[in-house]
Amino acid sequence: MVKRICGIDEAGRGPLAGPVTAAAVVFGARGIGCTPADSKSLSARRRAQLEPQIRAAAVAWGIGWSWPEEIDLINIHNASLLAMQRAFTALCNSVQHYYPASQARELIAAMEVQVDGRFTPQVGCPCLAIEGGDRTVPQIQAASILAKEARDRWMRCYSREEPQYGFDRHVGYPTLHHRRMIRQHGASRIQRHSFLVREPDCVAGGITASS
DSSP, X not given: OOOEEEEEEEEOSXXXXXXXXXXXXXXXXXXXXXXXXXXXXXXXXXXHHHHHHHHHHEEEEEEEEEOHHHHHHHHHHHHHHHHHXXXXXXXXXXXXXXXXXXXHHHHHHTEEEEEESSOOOOOXXXXXXXXXXXXXXXXXXXXXXXXXXXXXXXXXXXXXXXGGGOHHHHTTOOOHHHHHHHHHHOOOTTBOHHHHTTOTTOEETTEETTO
């Protein structure tokens, strides 16, 4: 049985608001059909160009989310692993939907999950944590691009719900503008309250986050 590498990576560990998002990607025997790189090293324009190419070249891909309430409850580390687990589940569901049952089982059984960093999610198949994997493993690089694009798109769409925070500009990251809007309007509905306690210059609902 030929091993299939399933790359998984996340986006959105650092923002003060919004979900953390993960993607899982498996490519076919002919390869990836494009040259990805770690999403953090690419311009927004280049990521947007690569996203449809990655999806078209992939045997399967999936997106997983952990939401602000979950981040506050179980911390960002565990929420990131949960999002990765959900991304892998979404990928497997896609395989089972689009491929004949026997082929789907064979493909899933052949997967080895590779994740950037030092920790792996619980996915029920062999997993390998690779420090610097987002610089060396194309599947992980592709996953980082899909995760980043999915999250940024969600944040831009959500910005219509609470336009005063400017999520379409900073997608939840702790920019000066974002901090200023929290001080002015209080915490948004998608704020990570556990992150605000580390931001002494932010005000959440009229209460200084450092208090």
